[in-house]
Each structure stands twice: as structure tokens, then as C-alpha cells.
Ligand SMILES: Cc1ncc(C[n+]2csc(CCOP(=O)(O)OP(=O)(O)O)c2C)c(N)n1
């Protein structure tokens with residue numbers, strides 16, 4: 001069977017006419033799937049992502065989804081990179097155009113020499129024609145309606161058919177796809193069968209109608225040994241389980257919801273204990289409590305209450321929620337109660353763009369609440385750090401008796417990243433900080449909550465319900481070093497100064513920055529969180545152009561002195577971050593006393609995951625204006 | 632206002648409870664509230680109830696919001712941990728603490744401003760969760776600590792100290808709680824310790840959320856003629872048809888409580904609430920009955936007090952969550968961490 005080619009006759013012609021950029025792209029390209037949300041495309045697209053991962057090729061998937069349940073445009077972008085550059089790509093080599101609403105823009109976005117896969121059940125309007133792109137028409141709807149009578153099923157299976165077509169076009173391993181479908185539908189043989197048929201239809205069609213594979217294609221490698229494909233939110237929830245957290249309180253909000261939902265389902269599996277009752281029946285009891293709160297104030301209130309009582313407790317939220325939590329963050333800070341808050345940042349201010357990424361809660365989190373406060377912050381940059389920093393956050397919160405905010409973001413939190421397999425140190429012991437039990441209390445004459453500071457300015461606490469000798473009054477109102485109410489300037493200041501020193505002392509426990517030093521580079525680049533892959537790729541481009549730059553990624557606040565020396569060791573430092581107001585730069589200037597002239601901002605904050613092009617174009621523009629730029 | 636330590640002047644030897652503690656062991660530091668403030672009488676009733684029930688001080692956890700009323704946890708049981716949190720957020724703090732450690736006895740102290748304005752959202756949801764705690768609203772119809780503004784319980788027509796009448800309809804915390812599904816709802820008067828103490832004891836024994844709305848006059852800002860929360864107005868308008876006695880699990884039932892057709896309810900811990908008097912046809916297990924009774928009284932400008940509603944069988948938060956009977960805070964790290972082998976399995980599932 002020879003297919004109709006839309007506006008193109010054969011792909012042999014196309015091959016001849018190719019601008020060379022499209023040639024020879026083995027394991028180095030990007031595919032964009034343009035879909036309508038609510039049509040089940042996400043699972044089909046994930047199938048492609050996972051199959052590429054299983055082929056042993058580094059890959060990433062970026063889900064660019066709307067804040068909507070059904071009917072709006074949604075995109076899934078897969079970046080394949082044997083050389084390990086898995087930041088979002090700014091333009092795709094292949095577009096799978098499944099959404100007529102966005103055809104025009106999607107087709108325009110294809111790199112010259114790339115390919116378009118579209119549903120040719122209906123002719124493609126000549127308006128959309130691009131002569132420098134291969135048009136691969138596959139009559140997906142027609143093929144599916146011939147095979148599958150049920151209209152709803154047809155919509156879903158059409159997605160699997162385009163996966164089959166992609167498989168045929170770019171050598172995406174058919175066997176792996178087929179296995180993945182069997183794994184997904186292992187409990188439903190009927191669905192298993194129809195999905196396999198759908199996969200095959202698409203595959204067969206392109207095999208029969210086109211010269212395959214295209215020059216943009218995959219080859220099996222073994223680069224994913226010891227790796228997993230995981231999103232940051234799942235990693236955080238695993239971290240919370242491993243940290244021994246027992247209470248979670250949260251209010252639903254994109255992109256943080258999956259942290260607490262995953263935690264609950266993990267605990268349902270791992271922390272539900274069977275008990276046999278005297279009457280012979282068996283009941284399940286749970287070694288955890290997940291509370292879906294009425295709002296974020298209540299969520300943090302519950303966390304503070306649970307931590308005060310002695311549990312490891314956390315909440316997960318995003319911008320609007322962290323705004324609401326401010327008063328209670330001040331309470332936790334001033335009354336010295338541990339709490340762990342995961343802020344999966346999204347685009348603000350206000351509701352902003354709920355399904356888009358930003359790093360714009362940095363300043364708010366550092367100084368959250370009225371009055372003088374400074375919080376401990378952790379900035380994970382990938383799923384491995386999400387897992388590790390989740391555990392660390394509980395240790396820090398307990399050790400320093402204070403709220404700890406982990407600032408992840410939507411890109412890390414909700415997208416799948418290739419990560420190292422998680423490992424667990426069997427010798428890990430949780431750090432519950434200075435808690436006096438009955439035995440310790442029996443050795444002291446009188447317990448006073450805020451007076452026995454150690455070299456880190458931490459005082460000992462006691463837990464309610466244990467011993468009346470340890471009883472004290474926790475309050476967010478003015479208190480002296482004994483915990484008594486006070487309105488005396490001296491007593492108030494004494495406590496406030498200790499809190500400031502305690503925050504400073506915590507720096508020794510904050511993860512050191514990630515640093516990469518080139519020989520005698522004049523320019524340094526500082527970044528944070530999910531920016532890393534795009535920044536490293538941009539630095540690679542600069543190096544190819546002969547400009548070497550040193551690199552530093554900050555992983556926590558308070559900042560290490562090494563950050564200050566890094567800045568001072570360079571003539572100029574670029575600070576790359578995803579917000580409008582250069583929040584990280586401001587915090588560096590404020591907290592490290594940096595000369596503002598040393599720091600230039602590279603800002604990208606439109607809400608899509610950062611690309612190396614975003615960094616390159618902005619960095620070049622800035623460096624052009626800097627007279628000392630090498631070149 | 633520094634906190635004031637009470638002088639311990641031994642007078643006649645004080646009576647001891649089952650734990651060998653005297654009433655002094657249930658006191659706190661000296662109150663700094665205005666002389667005659669209703670809240671201080673409530674504190675006294677709490678002290679007496681805890682003492683008579685022989686509650687171990689270390690098992691008590693006192694939590695409050697912000698307001699004159701919320702200051703009072705410092706004034707009772709100094710041997711118990713206390714938490715004076717932020718305005719309107721006591722319910723969430725108590726909910727979290729209870730989730731973490733279900734073996735403590737939680738008493739939450741709040742005001743009408745703290746609970747029914749800024750904290751209304753949290754109160755409502757603590758009721759819905761049926762958190763096992765005693766929840767006291769020390770209700771004076773005004774914001775005492777911020778100097779006398781009307782609160783959400785001020786009656787229409789009730790006059791402020793400077794003469795202005797309230798025009799906004801009030802929230803009746805008892806009606807609110809009953810209609811939200813609360814499992815224990817009572818109203819009392821700070822000036823009536825004989826009524827309040829047995830209600831408090833029953834509330835402590837009750838498993839679940841026990842709301843007590845205690846009318847507690849503010850002598851400073853709301854005790855004048857024209858106020859419906861003054862001592863004299865409440866005394867004149869109180870409707871006290873429901874009267875209860877509390878019989879502890881191991882206490883003997885006195886003769887007056889065994890006669891004839893008195894109804895009683897057995898609480899979770901084996902103690903009993905005996906209804907010494909009830910209006911004809913009143914069913915304390917029926918929300919409709921309680922709501923009709925309260926509405927009828929309010930229409931006659933009366934203030935119905937007593938244990939208005941009880942559902943001693945309602946599952947509390949932990950039963951709903953199916954949490955282990957052990958306090959979560961007492962679980963060892965080993966019992967909580969799934970270990971490296973399990974992590975290896977996770978790795979495989981993300982391939
Ligand atoms: C967020 C916030 N807003 C306002 C206040 C000021 N404030 C303190 S107490 C109070 C009202 C207390 O009224 P109520 O709960 O009825 O207690 P009372 O003093 O009458 O016993 C207010 C508004 C505050 N502490 N926090």
C-alpha cells in the first residue's frame with residue numbers, strides 16, 4: 001500500500017531536499033507531541049519516553065500542560081540526547097501534531113529538516129505546508145475506526161497508534177513498546193490486545209508507506225545502567241517515608257499535590273500493619289496520618305502541632321499556599337518548632353499560571369512571615385536531591401527546631417528526569433535534635449525551654465505527654481530565655497539574637513554548592529534548582545566558542561562562604577534563575593554582602609522549563625555590553 | 632505583663648485526689664486578667680474538674696489561640712505542656728498534635744473572636760474531623776484583648792459600652808456545631824460552676840470533639856446595661872432545663888441519681904452522664920430535638936444551657952484514619968523506615 005502524502009509526494013524527494021541540519025541525528029533530537037488535554041495522550045507519550053529510556057539513551061520529558069481538565073492544548077516534549085543534554089529543547093525536530101487548534105504554531109516550530117507526523121484521515125490544508133519538513137501523514141483516525149467500534153476507546157487507541165507510527169519512523173524499539181503495554185495492562189487482557197493492535201496499525205502503516213527509519217532516529221545504547229526515570233515529587237514522598245515522617249497535612253494545589261498523595265499511597269503499602277483481633281478477625285492499622293486540611297494555614301498548623309507533639313510532620317504546597325502559611329512560619333520560627341514544608345514552585349504572583357514553572361518564591365521563603373525571620377532553605381536540582389534533601393530537611397528541622405522549606409519546582413517535581421538509582425545508607429540515624437526525655441530531666445534541677453544553648457545556639461526541648469517536669473509554655477508572643485512571657489527589650493532581644501545566630505550556625509549542615517572550575521575562567525555562573533541542565537548545556541556551547549566559564553549551583557540557604565569566594569574570584573558572575581526580579585541575586589547581595597556590580601542577571605521566567613537557548617541568548621546579550629568580555 | 636508566680640502559702644492541709652495530688656497541682660501562674668473576668672471562673676472550673684478526675688498533669692496538653700481567653704492556659708495545670716499559638720489557628724494545632732500523639736488529653740481554649748471570626752474555618756473542620764478534644768469557647772460577645780469590638784456572637788440589638796447597637800446576626804456556636812455533626816455540644820455560664828464542672832468532666836471523658844460554649848462576661852467591655860452577655864442579663868435569661876451529673880468510672884452513684892426514670896449515657900471510658908432533668912420529649916441524641924429546643928428558646932430571648940447534644944458512638948479522627956492505637960510519636964525509626972531492600976524494589980519500578 002502506498003499512502004497519500006498530504007502535500008508531499010515521496011519522502012525520497014524530501015531526503016534529497018533536506019537542509020543538512022536534519023541529517024544524521026542519531027540519539028540527538030527532540031520530539032514534540034501536540035495534543036488536546038483530557039484525551040489520554042499523556043500515557044501514550046510516557047510510553048515513548050520510557051521506551052527510549054529502556055533503549056539505554058539519556059532522555060527527558062517535559063509536560064507543558066494547561067490548568068484545565070479537558071479540551072485545551074497540551075504538549076509533551078521529549079529530548080533525546082546521547083551526550084546527556086536533557087534540558088528542554090527550544091525547537092523540536094519532529095512534531096506529532098494531534099491538535100488541529102494548534103497545527104499552525106506546531107508546524108512552524110519544527111526545525112528545518114525535521115518531520116511532521118499528522119493524522120491524514122483528513123487532508124492537511126496547504127496553509128500548513130512546509131517544504132523544508134517531511135510531512136508524514138498517517139490516517140490514524142480512519143485506521144482506528146476500522147478496527148475499534150467504541151468511540152471513546154478509539155480516541156485513546158489513536159494515541160497508541162501514533163506511538164506505533166513513531167516507532168516505525170525513528171526505530172523506537174517495537175519490542176520494548178509492546179512489553180510496556182503488556183506491563184501496563186497486565187490485569188486486563190482485552191485492553192492489552194486492543195492496545196497491541198493499535199500499536200501495530202501505526203507501525204505497519206509507516207513501514208509500508210515510507211522509507212524508514214528517518215535520519216533522525218534512535219539507536220540502542222547502554223547509557224542508562226544504574227539509572228531510573230523519576231519525577232521529583234515522587235522522590236520527595238519517598239524521602240519523607242524514609243525520613244520516618246508520620247504526619248502529613250496538605251491542601252491540594254498543582255504542582256505539589258502528588259507529593260502528599262504519593263506519600264499516602266506509599267504509606268498505605270508500607271506502613272499498614274495487620275493486627276489480629278481477639279475475636280479472630282484481622283484489622284489493618286496505620287502507622288501514619290495524612291490529613292487533607294481545609295486550607296494551607298490549617299495544613300501548616302497541623303504540621304506544627306504534630307511536630308510540637310514530637311512527630312516528624314510535613315506539608316507540600318506551592319505559591320498561593322506558601323503565602324497563606326506566612327503567619328504560622330513565623331510562629332514556628334519564633335517558638336522554635338520543627339516543620340518541613342515542600343514548596344513546589346509555580347508561576348506567580350497570585351494564581352499566576354498554575355501549571356507553569358518558576359523559581360519565584362525564593363525571597364518570600366527566606367524571610368517568610370512578618371517580623372525578623374530567616375529560614376533554612378534547601379534547593380534540590382534533580383530527583384536525587386529531592387530524595388536526599390527531603391530526609392535532610394527533617395534532620396535540619398529537628399536539629400535546629402525550626403521550619404525548613406524545600407524549594408523544588410514544577411519542572412523537577414512533575415517531569416520525569418533520568419536520575420541515579422536511589423541508595424539508602426543502612427547506618428542512617430535520624431537526628432531528632434535536643435529532646436530531653438525522662439532520664440535527662442531527672443538529672444536536672446529545673447527545665448527551662450530556651451536557656452541551655454549549645455554551640456549552635458540550639459536549646460533543648462521536651463515533648464508533651466511525657467513528664468510534667470519538662471512542662472513548659474510554647475508561645476508565639478514575646479518570651480524570655482526561660483519561656484516566660486515578656487515585654488522587656490533586653491529579654492526579647494536576647495532570644496532574637498540567638499535565633500539569628502542559630503540560623504547562621506545551620507550553614508555547616510547545608511549541602512555545599514556544586515562547583516565546576518575551569519582553568520582561569522574570568523566569568524562565573526551561579527544558578528539554582530532545575531536550571532542546571534540548561535545552564536550546563538549553554539556553558540558547553542560557550543566552551544565550543546572558546547569562552548570558558550566556571551559553574552556553581554547553590555543548594556541551600558544560609559549560603560556557604562564558598563559562594564562568596566566564588567563570586568569574588570571572578571571578574572563577573574552571571575546569576576541564572578527563573579523569575580523576574582532576580583531573587584537569588586538579591587539574596588546573595590543581601591546575605592553575603594556582595595558588591596552588586598559583580599553579579600549580572602540572566603532571567604527567564606515565562607513559565608516553560610529553561611532551555612539552553614534561553615540562557616545563551618540572554619547571556620550573550622549581557623556579555624556583549626560588558627567591555628571585559630573575552631571576545 | 633510579666634507572668635506572675637503564685638505564692639505557695641500552705642494553709643490547712645489540702646485534700647488529695649487518687650494520684651495523691653492536691654488542687655494546687657492543677658493550678659498555674661497567677662491570672663493577669665481583669666478582676667471579675669468570666670474567663671477566670673472558667674479556669675477555676677477546669678482546675679476543679681481535672682483535680683477531681685485525677686488526671687495526670689503530664690497527660691494534659693493545653694492549646695489556645697490569641698485573646699484574653701486564650702491566655703488562660705497559663706493559669707491552670709503548670710505541670711502540663713501548653714501552647715499559646717496564633718489567632719484562630721488553635722484547632723489545626725490541636726488536630727496535628729492529636730494526630731501525632733493520641734494518648735494525651737487535649738483541651739483547647741478559645742474566644743468567640745478566635746473561634747467564630749478568624750478561626751471559624753478551622754473550628755468547622757475540627758468539628759467535622761471529630762478530633763478527640765475538649766474545645767472551650769469563652770464567649771463574651773466582644774474582642775476583649777483588642778478592647779471591646781463586637782464579635783460574631785453579639786446579639787442583634789446588644790449594645791456596646793459606648794452605646795452602639797449590633798445589627799449583624801450572630802453565630803450560635805452550639806447550633807453551628809450541632810448542625811455540622813459535632814458529637815458533644817454543651818453550653819454553660821462562667822458564673823455557674825455547679826453546672827460547668829460536670830459538663831467539663833463529661834467532655835473530657837467523651838471520645839471525640841466536645842464543644843462547650845461558655846458565656847463568660849467581659850467586665851471591662853461588655854457587662855453594662857443593654858448588653859446580652861452581661862452577668863445580670865445571662866442570669867435573668869438563662870434557660871436551665873437540662874441538668875446533668877457526671878459519674879466517674881469508679882465513683883459510686885449517689886442515691887439521688889438512681890431514682891426512677893433518669894436517663895444516662897455511658898461514655899467511652901466507662902463513666903456516665905446522668906441527665907437529672909430534661910424538658911419533656913427532649914432527646915439528647917437527636918440533632919433535630921436540640922436544634923428545635925435552642926431555636927425556641929432564642930425566639931423567647933432565652934439562653935438555653937446544659938449538655939444539649941451527645942453522640943457518644945461517633946468515630947473520632949483516629950478511628951476514621953484507622954491509625955494504630957499506639958501514639959505515632961512513640962513508633963521507633965526502625966518500624967517506620969522501609970530500608971534499603973525496599974528502595975531497590977522502587978528503583979526497579981522506575982526503570
Ligand atoms: C492575625 C491577627 N489579627 C488580629 C489580631 C489581634 N487580636 C488579638 S486578640 C483578638 C480578638 C480576641 O477576641 P476573642 O477571641 O473573643 O478573645 P477575648 O479577648 O474576648 O477573650 C484580636 C482581633 C491578632 N492577634 N492576630
Ligand code: SF4
Pocket residue numbers: 663664665667668669670699700771775776848849850851852
Ligand atoms: S478585657 Fe474583658 S475579657 Fe479581657 S480580661 Fe478584661 S474582662 Fe476579661
Ligand SMILES: [Mg+2]
Pocket residue numbers: 698742743744769770771772773774775782
Ligand atoms: Mg471574646
